Structures are given as structure tokens and as C-alpha cells.
Amino acid sequence: xILCIGEILADMIGEEKNGITTYERKAGGAPxxxxxxxxxxxxDVKFVGNVGDDLxxxxxxxxxxxxxxxxxxxxxxxxxxxxxxFVELNEEGDRSFCFYRKNTADYFxxxxxxELIKSADIVCIGSLMMADExxxxxxxxxxxxxxxxxxxxxxxxxxxTDIYKDTASAVKTYKKILAKADIVKFSExxxxxxxxxxxxxxxxxxxVLITLGKHGSEWRYKxxxxxxxxxxxxxxxxxxxxxxxxxxxxxxLDKKADKMFNPDVLDFAIKFGNxxxxxxxxxxxxxxxxxxxxxxxxxxxx
Numbered sequence: 001x002i003l004c005i006g007e008i009l010a011d012m013i014g015e016e017k018n019g020i021t022t023y024e025r026k027a028g029g030a031p032x033x034x035x036x037x038x039x040x041x042x043x044d045v046k047f048v049g050n051v052g053d054d055l056x057x058x059x060x061x062x063x064x065x066x067x068x069x070x071x072x073x074x075x076x077x078x079x080x081x082x083x084x085x086f087v088e089l090n091e092e093g094d095r096s097f098c099f100y101r102k103n104t105a106d107y108f109x110x111x112x113x114x115e116l117i118k119s120a121d122i123v124c125i126g127s128l129m130m131a132d133e134x135x136x137x138x139x140x141x142x143x144x145x146x147x148x149x150x151x152x153x154x155x156x157x158x159x160x161t162d163i164y165k166d167t168a169s170a171v172k173t174y175k176k177i178l179a180k181a182d183i184v185k186f187s188e189x190x191x192x193x194x195x196x197x198x199x200x201x202x203x204x205x206x207x208v209l210i211t212l213g214k215h216g217s218e219w220r221y222k223x224x225x226x227x228x229x230x231x232x233x234x235x236x237x238x239x240x241x242x243x244x245x246x247x248x249x250x251x252x253l254d255k256k257a258d259k260m261f262n263p264d265v266l267d268f269a270i271k272f273g274n275x276x277x278x279x280x281x282x283x284x285x286x287x288x289x290x291x292x293x294x295x296x297x298x299x300x301x302x
Contacts, residue, residue: 001044001119002254005142006031006126007106008049008074009083010056011239013284026285027063028085030158031126033240033286036067037247040290041276043254046120048073048112050105056082057105073116077105087239099163107132117146121257122250124154130173131163143180152260155181156246157190167193178203185209185246207261209249209270211242211277217270226267230274231299233282240286245277275299
């Protein structure tokens with residue numbers, strides 16, 4: 001089972017027509033995207049998060065229920081609003097973010113019991129909470145307890161510049177989590193931010209997954225590495241593409257827990273993730289356009 005812990009929010013995806021910008025509301029938040037995607041790809045999943053007792057929070061809880069997610073561990077905060085992420089797309093479907101996130105619900109994460117951690121095989125930690133010192137302590141405590149229970153910890157950097165005062169402080173904070181995680185994911189741009197030498201030397205014993213955009217992805221583990229190409233698609237919206245990739249890879253690894261770090265398994269995991277990530281860009285929103293297993297299989301088997 002994959003246990004995802006972190007932000008759940010509404011992506012407000014903007015579109016300009018005739019000089020008027022309108023926003024379409026979509027469910028989002030990287031760890032929630034991963035949870036929904038992994039579930040759709042056949043994994044057993046649980047999600048822990050916090051929303052406000054407001055219109056957006058109600059929308060997200062209903063969305064999760066309608067998607068078939070167990071909402072037991074999604075808390076509703078009566079004193080805070082739900083986070084919003086405003087998303088602007090360019091002509092290639094690439095996005096930029098602006099977060100409405102000051103003292104919102106996802107700064108105040110609900111407790112996670114040892115029993116819940118014990119039920120998982122992979123514990124996946126969201127990154128948006130790293131902007132708050134208390135949330136960093138919260139994440140480190142979960143990681144420590146997960147390792148005490150012999151669980152694998154996964155972490156996607158998913159760096160968003162506008163929620164940190166500067167890159168240096170963000171990198172310093174992220175490194176606290178990266179040092180403790182077992183599986184870590186970077187984008188090409190994030191490799192540049194954290195530096196190749198840091199990833200090669202300091203994360204040598206981690207399974208590192210790196211997305212390479214239209215060139216696919218690669219994995220690195222203890223001096224070994226391999227890359228896989230992706231499929232050719234025409235992207236409409238790249239929101240959640242990395243989350244769909246990560247969910248695809250984790251859903252494969254979750255089923256191969258005893259052979260998780262075998263090169264053949266890792267090759268298939270990133271090949272699967274490449275397909276899930278690419279297909280997810282062919283529609284709007286991080287979750288609404290997730291491919292089915294049948295759609296994925298058509299590309300995997302070609």
C-alpha cells in the first residue's frame with residue numbers, strides 16, 4: 001500500500017479568451033495527485049491531508065469520495081481556508097504557479113498513527129509543507145517512524161519558487177528530507193538547482209528518479225543508472241505530469257517490494273511512469289485526464 005501525506009488543494013487553471021481570463025477549478029496538490037493516480041493505476045492507496053471548512057474544502061472531499069478514495073484521513077479545519085494554486089499555461093501547455101497559501105489548512109497537518117504507517121509499504125511525503133518549520137519537523141517524525149517500521153519513504157522535490165524566500169533556504173530545507181528518504185524524484189530543472197555533484201555524491205545510496213521532459217526519464221542507484229524514452233504526445237496541460245509519472249513508477253515498485261531495486265524492475269517502473277506522465281498532459285488538470293490501465297498498456301506493449 002502507498003500512503004501519501006501532504007497538501008490537497010484546488011488548482012485554478014487560467015485561460016484567456018477575448019481579453020477575459022477565466023479560471024477552471026480542478027482538484028490538486030502533488031501528494032493528492034499521486035494518490036489518485038496510483039489508485040487509478042491499480043495500487044492500494046491511502047491519503048492524509050487537511051482542507052478548510054469552506055466551499056473549496058467541500059469540493060475536494062466530494063471529489064475524493066467520487067474518485068473512490070478513502071477520505072477517512074482528510075481532516076477539515078474550521079479555522080483555516082483551503083489552499084489555492086493559480087495556474088497559467090503557455091502555448092506549449094507548460095505552467096507557472098501562484099499560491100494563495102498563508103496560514104491555510106495544509107500548514108496544519110493531521111497526526112499520522114503508527115498503525116496507519118504500519119499498513120503501508122511506501123510512505124510518500126509531499127513537499128509543499130517544507131515551507132514551514134513545524135511541518136518539516138512533522139515530516140521528519142513520520143520518516144523516522146516509517147523507517148523504524150521498515151517502510152520505504154518516497155519524496156518528490158517538486159520545488160515551487162514562490163513559497164520560499166529564496167532558493168538557498170529552500171535547498172537547505174529540502175536536503176533535510178532528501179537525506180532521510182529512500183526514493184527521491186527530481187525534474188531536470190531541479191537537478192540544476194541542487195547540482196549534479198550533490199545528487200551523485202550525497203544521494204548515492206538513494207533511488208533517484210529524474211524526469212527529462214520529452215526525453216523521458218532516468219533512474220540512478222548506487223552507481224548504476226539507466227534511462228528510458230517517453231512517448232510522443234501533443235501536450236495541452238502539463239499540470240501534474242510529474243505526479244502522474246511518480247505515481248506510475250511507485251505503483252510498479254509497490255507491487256515489486258521484494259525486487260524494488262532490481263534494474264529490470266526500475267527500467268519498467270520509469271517506462272510505465274513515462275507513459276502515465278505523458279498521457280496525463282493530453283487534457284486539462286492534474287487528475288481528470290489520468291489514463292486508464294488499458295490506455296497505458298497500449299503504449300507499454302508497443
